[in-house]
Amino acid sequence: MTEAADLTVSNLNAWYGESQALHGMDFNVRRGEVVTLLGRNGAGKTTTLRSIMGLIKRKTGEIRLGDEELQKRLPEYIARRGVAYCPEERGIFASLSVDENLTLPPVVAPGGMSLDDIFALFPNLAERRGSQGTKLSGGEQQMLAIARILRTGATILLLDEPTEGLAPVIVKQIGQVIGKLKERGLTVLLVEQNFRFASKLADRHYVVEHGRIIDTIDAADVAASMSRIENYLKV
Ligand SMILES: Nc1ncnc2c1ncn2[C@@H]1O[C@H](COP(=O)(O)OP(=O)(O)OP(=O)(O)O)[C@@H](O)[C@H]1O
Ligand SMILES: [Mg+2]
Secondary structure, three states: OOOOOOEEEEEEEEEEOOEEEEEEEEEEEOOOOEEEEEOOOOOOHHHHHHHHOOOOOOEEEEEEEOOEEOOOOOHHHHHHOOEEEEOOOOOOOOOOEHHHHHHOOOOOOOOOOOHHHHHHHOHHHHOOOOOEHHHOOHHHHHHHHHHHHHHOOOOEEEEEOOOOOOOHHHHHHHHHHHHHHHHOOOEEEEEOOOHHHHHHHOOEEEEEEOOEEEEEEEHHHOHHHHHHHHHHHOO
16 A cells, blocks of 8 residues: 555635635645544535545645645546545446446555455445446445445545435444544545544544634544534534
């Protein structure tokens, strides 16, 4: 695996056409950490992940991986630096089997997980190797989407609401996987609406509102900050 570096986002602004979605995002994720972006619908969480991945054209500010500036780089370059994005809509190939989905993505960095590694981490997928993407449950699709990016050798994972719409038992399994990825030294930037889920995994939480970070809560302070967090997230 390539050595992961710290991800630092400074004064990041981003626009869709004339409409500004990010207004000076500032946060960092040290290598090996799990960090969440929390916040209400439309706060700018997805836009932040897409900006890091180079998928938003109009933006200013800094996105650094270690000492390297990525803000003006193209998605292909950023992927080769070991950053991978798992969108909310998951982006697996519906007509292809589990095995085909796992062998198709290009290896972008050395040290991608082998199929054996993947199936040890996702036993459910091992049982469904020949099944088409469309035949998988929502939970299996989400696991496949994460498994695909692990194949590429990525060390920094940007996960957008991986538990959305999934049954509690599947949510728990996804939590276990993220915990194991952290043990392996991977870095995870996680967008979540399910705070109970996120709070068990994360080293730190950033609260996003109107395209900026309005609060930072370390894992150790979660219990004491619960009413504040609920207030941020309530609709
Ligand atoms: N493709 C787009 N074109 C124009 N505006 C967009 C587009 N995508 C998002 N926006 C706007 O940018 C802002 C931030 O949206 P974003 O999707 O980043 O929020 P989010 O925090 O991920 O919300 P959610 O919890 O609903 O996923 C919102 O005001 C949204 O309406
Ligand atoms: Mg979103």
